[in-house]
Amino acid sequence: MQDCMGAKAEPKFQEITQKGLAIPKREARALRRSLAEIKPENSNSQLQSPLYSILPNEVRNSVFEYAVCQVVNPFSKPETHHARRRPSHELLPVIDTSLLRTCRLVYYETRAIPLRSTTHHRYGDQAISYESEDWDHYLFHLSNQSGQHLYHLHTTVWHIPRFDTHLQQHMHWRRLTWTIYKIFTRFKQVLFPDSCREVNLEFETLRNDPLHQRITRQVADGCRDLPLIRRNNSRIEIDEKYTLEYTWDGLIWQPSDGTTGPGGYVATTYHVTRLCWRVPEPERNYMHYDHWDCLRSEKIKPAPSSYVSDNEGKG
Template sequence: MANPDSNTLKAADFASDSAHEQSQSSLFSVLPGEIRNHIWNYALADYQDETQLYDDATCYKRPDYLAPRKTDTVLLRTCKRIYQEAWFLPWTNAEQTFYLTSDDRRPPKTTTARRMQQTLFAIAKTQTMPVIQHVRVFAQLYILENGARLQEILNLKFFYPKVITITIRHTDWWFWESDDNLRLDATWVDFCRFPNSLTELRVAFESLERKKDQIDDVARQAAQNWIFRRRDDTELSAESCQPEIMKWSGNATWGHRRWVRDETGPNKLDYYVSTITWRAANSKVTDNDESTSSYVAGSRKFPNLSAIGYPQLADDITNVPISVILNADLPLDAPTEDVRRLLEQPSDAEDEDSDDAEEEDNDSGDDENNSEDDDDDEFMDFESDVEQTEYR
């Protein structure tokens, strides 16, 4: 069992200490607790810290994820009674975000299951069991598909999320670099069991705008064929779900390369996202995750998702290294045609090699001509000798 973070423990201990009732304040003597909670929630809402914007040339900068999120906690330092009522809200109200990805596909600082468990233990120490409003998981398929890493998060103690969203981004699909058709193994659908507190599970399928038909296809397959389960064996179904569609545009540069194959404008990609929602049907939401059924993970089999028969984009030039663009003294957002031309036309070195090759060919041709002349001379000498012999 992990030891809770010392700062979180101190906060929990401070919240447990007695405080003045503040009965002289109308905030506590007049306003009911429900109204005060609305005030605390509003004042302690998190927001994007735009003084620390993420680099545009990353695959994790996107709408609502332009920068790290933060919460102003000045309110909690004004009164211990307020602190006791609201100290955990900056954490439970904020969207808790996990990245099940390689290091280069997530921000420098992210939430880990271990650190979240420490915080959950600290909150539980105060006998407070607040529901986390929203958990977001960005997942590459090579980590998501077997379900093990996702289940590590779902197995956290005192973890009571209300909504979980799993987002599969354009660069999370298998072999997106070679424009493969979209596919997703369903092993994790069988394997993962979700907390009993969950009311909605959302899966956001994202790819390029030009692959919207493939996204619609796999999203439809998932909605029709996949059923998720909570620990209490309650099914989450997407029956009658209408996909939620979002479109957005982002930077075409990632991994020190500009992906010109997919550009819709200079250094620009257009994205298409379809989100399917699975909801718990005919169930009583409970925070007691000890309630489980005899269901054995893997006893059911759901079909894999596969977009079959869609044409792949045939293009010899998929991306251009940023170093090539800079060496050509072009701006990073130069027109797509100008950037592609850097790889379509031979470099100066190639031109020199070509000139040298032509000179060698010419020299070789001269040698051949000289050789032919020598042969002619020899033949003429031979004829002369014959004539002289006959004359004799």
């Protein structure tokens, strides 16, 4: 293809994107502005390419989607950290953005797909720090243009999270998930982005700890009737269809008892109560580019019955 991002811009663009080099803020802003100004009107029409001269727009868009969206990499090394090796997370995801560097027109048509398809994972690792919320994170440095295309943030923590940490004004999430292995008594109300279509709140316990399960269910009962408020004052209501309980098999650290040597990881089964708030619209409207859907897995086993709160059970 011709017009490969402009003859002058291409080498520096490739150097930055391929090597991840740090550049001065002023130069970075200039680069972002130049990329944001790319439009069909100032790009080559590429009619010499069958992608634009023969294929219908719908077919070309599907080709671009499968080439650029986030997918699970079947050739990646298995995830080794026990806290991150969860259902649908056994292998690492990958995004191939090389297509965006072919020409200006392709860049214009595909630049939103990587972010619109990506699930960003955050882990509050208690073995490292209880203050992981304060760590500098690349999400804080996204431009306003990039923030418009954010799709899914999945946060897994072993402490009480600050729910508004990654809900800054420039972060327009479509989907938000918190998986929490910690009992807390009150769900702090926050304002969600106007773009938000789905919020999941998961309470995780050990299946062989019925007391912990009962307490977390009481907490879930206190949260499930709360409407979530977006910045435009619209509400996201609980969706009973997607609210459920399930179990999954994983590992947990077992300390030494003083007689059998050092501690180690042992097999265990986790019990999860998932509350889901959704807007009443088809999933495809906001999950169109999601080719991973990390919240669903064959290794998730539904609990004997769907989620029924203690309050409903008394009726």
